[in-house]
Amino acid sequence: MAVTIKEIAKIANVSVCTVSRVINNTYPEKVSKGTRLRVLKVMKDLGYRPSIIARGLAKKKTSLLGLIVRDIMSSFYPEIIEGIEDEAKKFDYSLILCTTKGNPKEEAKYLRLLREKRVDGIILTPVINEQANIKLFEELKRDKIPLVFIAYYLKEFKGLYVVVDHKLGGYMATKHLIELGHKRIGYLGKENDIVGKERAKGYKQALFEYNIEFNKELIIKSGYSWKDGYYSMKRFLKTKNNRPTAIFAICDMTAWGAMQAIRQEGLKVPEDIAIVGFDDLGISSLMEVPLTTIAQPKYEMGKVAVTKLIKKIEHKNARGTILKPKLVIRKSSGDRRAF
Amino acid sequence: MAVTIKEIAKIANVSVCTVSRVINNTYPEKVSKGTRLRVLKVMKDLGYRPSIIARGLAKKKTSLLGLIVRDIMSSFYPEIIEGIEDEAKKFDYSLILCTTKGNPKEEAKYLRLLREKRVDGIILTPVINEQANIKLFEELKRDKIPLVFIAYYLKEFKGLYVVVDHKLGGYMATKHLIELGHKRIGYLGKENDIVGKERAKGYKQALFEYNIEFNKELIIKSGYSWKDGYYSMKRFLKTKNNRPTAIFAICDMTAWGAMQAIRQEGLKVPEDIAIVGFDDLGISSLMEVPLTTIAQPKYEMGKVAVTKLIKKIEHKNARGTILKPKLVIRKSSGDRRAF
């Protein structure tokens, strides 16, 4: 269908080898100027585009990177993906997008698929709390397809990763509230998955450092969604009368749900209950009461992941990185500096 | 690096052709059960994965689809992409993700790249108001790489498309406000690009049908971002004293920005100013005052685009589709049904 190197060669009256040399500028001294110009002209006239897939076969390099994320609808991943894409583009890699929806079966399917597509490397947010696919990771290793975990990593499989320090983030959020004078600080979130566990650890550490006794009553179980935050908070406010003056929510979405619940109970944020989230989603700065939150350097995470992956592809050394989160002060925590 | 068909053949003591037949189950009658089982076993033992890129070269099919969107950070595209991905997966196509950031140069670059990668088809949200790349579209046509426009289309290039009826949407939004009793309805948005023009047309048509005189003073120029909406509205409220009782905003982000401006002027939504947006972004239902909006069937748009593209790839007939938008009533327009 498309024009091939052979046709170019025939029309320019040279061999395919010469054409290839012109295209890639290999051994430039081996092609005379006249020939080069003639070939170039034919290529242009015919609108020739080399087939990267044929080249890939010959060079064992596809310039394709696999990207497996949980989903793309949550506002968390797009920023990471943007970082990845921008950086990958610089090195002429394209991205194959795969979303797992948190389903390890899908993850497995895509891992196999990407192997078949002979991608040069894979960036992956693993389905958390699942070691089901460790075997597949090993197979990738055998095939020498580098892999880097992003956002989360599995301690069961040692490999490259780029993550944020969740514990430190939880610590920073809680410390911020403590320094604003709060003593009764609730934790709204999970404690039984890798991420929740770490963030809760930071929360407890901050309490400990400031000599505030940990109070189990102030742990409000909640998942990561808006609904989780909303209903958990609502139920809590309706049943307990001894409410906290501040909340550290496991993530921004949860925080937003909680804020809606708080408002519906006739309470005000931050006056009655201050609140801090985690992630710093784009919208978190745009709501009526902008959310104080622990920002994950999402864009940078993506960028760094690509850098590391490419290093690995080029057989250079690379190591895992833990990035520092950042406290972003807005109105929801009631800090005067935000007004 | 990875195991090849040749190694399988050697170990199973058959020819590569036989192995290929086992893999693809072509001419199943030409491989005896014993041989098939033996080959299958060797494949499994060695963890063999066929190279789709080698296969692609032989079959002239990569099972790759190019996806070029404006960006991935705005909440608009992810839902479309999800529709695309889910549907593509059903047919074993993978997606190469490309974002243009509205830059025609980037679009051109990616169009070329995707051609080089020999994708089987391309889905594209074209950079609007730009015909710079028409030539590239023509080249794709020549190479028989099918293309479908999604969300917007360029009338300069006739080809497949899946879009929403923007004019109808504008009409529905305005009609909704009129039926709630509003007479002074503002339009907040652009009128000089394809999309804005259509939405504004619908707005005017509704006014006309209900015998409300069009008032130029109620057109508030604004772009598509939160900031655009915020500053345009703020400026308008500060300078004009004859304010509208309702606003039809060109998109949800603009509407959110406007709402913030309205609140900061001490006015209430929907009591003082009712507001209707366009798009129905995920967050629009989660804010303190949920937004009434014209929903674009984003997920479906993605799905349909893939369906059409695959039809075209398989040389079946396919035509452009205009989907109907849907009015989603929430609190911001002040309709009692939403309370």
Place this chain on the structure above:
DNA sequence: CCAGTTAGTATAAACGGTTAACTAAATTAT
């Protein structure tokens, strides 16, 4: 004037699959 360089180009074997055409052995029909 001829061997040795060198510049410029061609040849052909990969890369990892698919597939049309062919073949040998076993089975069936005559």
Place this chain on the structure above:
DNA sequence: ATAATTTAGTTAACCGTTTATACTAACTGG
């Protein structure tokens, strides 16, 4: 017993590149 057919498999060309090697003039130096 022989021819025809079926079954199970092989061979080899091809897809569009890259690249090591080979080749051929023209040029250089002795």
